[in-house]
Amino acid sequence: MQRKVLTFLGRRRNWTIPYVLFLAFFVLVPMALIVFYAFTNAEGSFTFANIQKFWIHPEAMNTFLYSVVVALITTFLCILIGYPAAYILSKMEARRAKLLVILFILPMWINFLIRTLATVALFDFFKIPLGEGALLFGMVYNFLPFMIYPIYNILQKTDQSLIEAAQDLGANPRQVFLKTVFPLSIPGIASGIIMVFMPVISTFAIAELLTINNIKLFGTTLQENIYNGTWNYGAALSLLMLLLIGLTAMLNRGGNSKAAEEGNLI
Amino acid sequence: MIKRILSGSYLGILLLMLYAPILIIIIFSFTEAKVLGNWTGFSLKLYASIFHGGVHHSLTNALWNTLIIGLIAAAASTVLGTMAAIGIYNLMPRSQKAMQMVNTIPILNPDIITAISLFLLFVSLGISQGYTTVILAHITFCTPYVVLSVLPRLRRMNPNLYEAALDLGATPFLAVRKILLPELKPGMISGFILAFTLSIDDFVVTLFTIGNEGLETLSTYIYADARKGGLTPELRPLSAIIFILVLVLLLVINQRAAKKKL
Numbered sequence: 001m002q003r004k005v006l007t008f009l010g011r012r013r014n015w016t017i018p019y020v021l022f023l024a025f026f027v028l029v030p031m032a033l034i035v036f037y038a039f040t041n042a043e044g045s046f047t048f049a050n051i052q053k054f055w056i057h058p059e060a061m062n063t064f065l066y067s068v069v070v071a072l073i074t075t076f077l078c079i080l081i082g083y084p085a086a087y088i089l090s091k092m093e094a095r096r097a098k099l100l101v102i103l104f105i106l107p108m109w110i111n112f113l114i115r116t117l118a119t120v121a122l123f124d125f126f127k128i129p130l131g132e133g134a135l136l137f138g139m140v141y142n143f144l145p146f147m148i149y150p151i152y153n154i155l156q157k158t159d160q161s162l163i164e165a166a167q168d169l170g171a172n173p174r175q176v177f178l179k180t181v182f183p184l185s186i187p188g189i190a191s192g193i194i195m196v197f198m199p200v201i202s203t204f205a206i207a208e209l210l211t212i213n214n215i216k217l218f219g220t221t222l223q224e225n226i227y228n229g230t231w232n233y234g235a236a237l238s239l240l241m242l243l244l245i246g247l248t249a250m251l252n253r254g255g256n257s258k259a260a261e262e263g264n265l266i
Numbered sequence: 267m268i269k270r271i272l273s274g275s276y277l278g279i280l281l282l283m284l285y286a287p288i289l290i291i292i293i294f295s296f297t298e299a300k301v302l303g304n305w306t307g308f309s310l311k312l313y314a315s316i317f318h319g320g321v322h323h324s325l326t327n328a329l330w331n332t333l334i335i336g337l338i339a340a341a342a343s344t345v346l347g348t349m350a351a352i353g354i355y356n357l358m359p360r361s362q363k364a365m366q367m368v369n370t371i372p373i374l375n376p377d378i379i380t381a382i383s384l385f386l387l388f389v390s391l392g393i394s395q396g397y398t399t400v401i402l403a404h405i406t407f408c409t410p411y412v413v414l415s416v417l418p419r420l421r422r423m424n425p426n427l428y429e430a431a432l433d434l435g436a437t438p439f440l441a442v443r444k445i446l447l448p449e450l451k452p453g454m455i456s457g458f459i460l461a462f463t464l465s466i467d468d469f470v471v472t473l474f475t476i477g478n479e480g481l482e483t484l485s486t487y488i489y490a491d492a493r494k495g496g497l498t499p500e501l502r503p504l505s506a507i508i509f510i511l512v513l514v515l516l517l518v519i520n521q522r523a524a525k526k527k528l
Contacts (some may be wrong), residue, residue: 016349026406035385112467141287204470
């Protein structure tokens with residue numbers, strides 16, 4: 001018996017089993033529960049009522065669409081601001097670049113709620129009114145490091161000989177960038193998008209703090225439903241998020257492993 | 267030359283913007299005013315009162331909870347994730363791919379989905395929420411990152427070393443301990459640190475799995491504070507201290523890594 005156990009453990013592929021069970025119980029079953037709750041009522045019997053509520057009471061849907069727009073703008077601004085920064089960093093001498101990258105990541109170690117409240121204090125100090133502009137600033141401020149890091153990472157790993165080849169073949173600096181550097185850095189942008197787009201839609205707290213409760217994003221809608229006990233409707237709304245995740249994941253096929261790699265912030 | 271100045275100042279402006287709120291927190295940690303942004307003269311009183319507890323007992327309590335949850339969750343996910351990585355590395359290519367896909371689900375899920383799905387799990391099983399559920403939830407979103415930091419080390423390793431140890435008569439366990447673990451150690455350490463930072467920084471998942479028995483971590487404490495309208499003044503010196511500690515730590519690591527390369 002003991003021998004059997006030992007040979008079982010000796011096969012190293014069997015070491016996956018605890019994690020498989022864990023993932024099944026804490027990731028797959030909970031996600032299935034979202035689907036289950038979305039299609040049942042409070043008594044547990046099957047219904048489409050939660051889904052129909054999307055049209056009957058469109059407030060949640062409107063918040064969802066508004067959040068998608070905010071997330072798109074934030075993501076776009078992050079690329080626009082973050083790409084040049086990542087590019088400059090990748091051209092620097094390695095040691096200095098590393099130090100600067102650390103400086104870019106460091107603010108994330110301060111709790112984001114405290115940082116957001118400090119941003120509010122900053123706006124008050126300069127007498128800038130809180131509102132949509134403040135919201136976008138706060139979002140870009142919070143998520144910019146997540147865009148810079150993966151792009152920097154991939155630019156810095158770009159094979160220099162490809163760039164030299166382009167130059168040797170007579171490309172001018174603009175062409176080198178547009179035809180060689182930029183296309184090669186797209187996976188970095190893709191993982192940056194994953195790190196920024198979905199989280200922005202689902203943030204809550206940040207929007208409330210930066211707009212004095214005037215604007216709410218989809219994350220708040222979800223949280224309110226769970227807190228008020230309307231779990232089934234909350235689950236149905238979460239389903240929208242799951243669909244969106246599926247969509248971004250499909251668009252990013254192959255970029256996934258890269259997206260995960262950038263998780264290595266250290 | 268102009269190009270260098272331009273690019274340098276671009277980075278400079280960005281960093282200035284990123285650090286402006288943090289500077290505000292640090293500056294205003296040296297005054298006693300209740301509201302962030304009011305300056306009522308230089309004072310170290312807030313620093314003193316973090317360490318004396320008493321009045322702000324709940325804040326120090328929340329800090330301890332955060333650290334303890336972070337350490338347990340990070341340790342557990344490092345063990346689970348390292349075992350999983352070793353297992354995944356030895357799977358057939360197809361199941362290996364499938365495992366890696368499932369492993370990225372918790373990473374791709376926004377935290378509110380993880381939070382709601384785990385909330386529904388605990389509620390439908392009738393498990394009362396508290397310390398255990400928070401730790402389990404944190405292990406759920408931390409372990410994938412550990413797997414991802416250990417797997418590359420395995421791929422880089424010479425697979426024959428392990429086989430050689432077995433051929434020379436080592437038991438599988440001895441071979442794992444003497445050959446595999448030393449090679450994986452850097453990946454495990456960075457996985458642990460990453461898991462720890464993710465855990466102490468988490469807010470949404472914690473909020474949904476912490477229950478209502480009065481348990482608080484730093485982020486739920488701050489959230490409750492912010493909803494009431496203002497920050498507990500002691501949070502300013504606390505954030506300043508955490509910030510300086512991390513800054514020094516990262517600079518030291520960076521210095522040492524640079525020296526090693528030379």
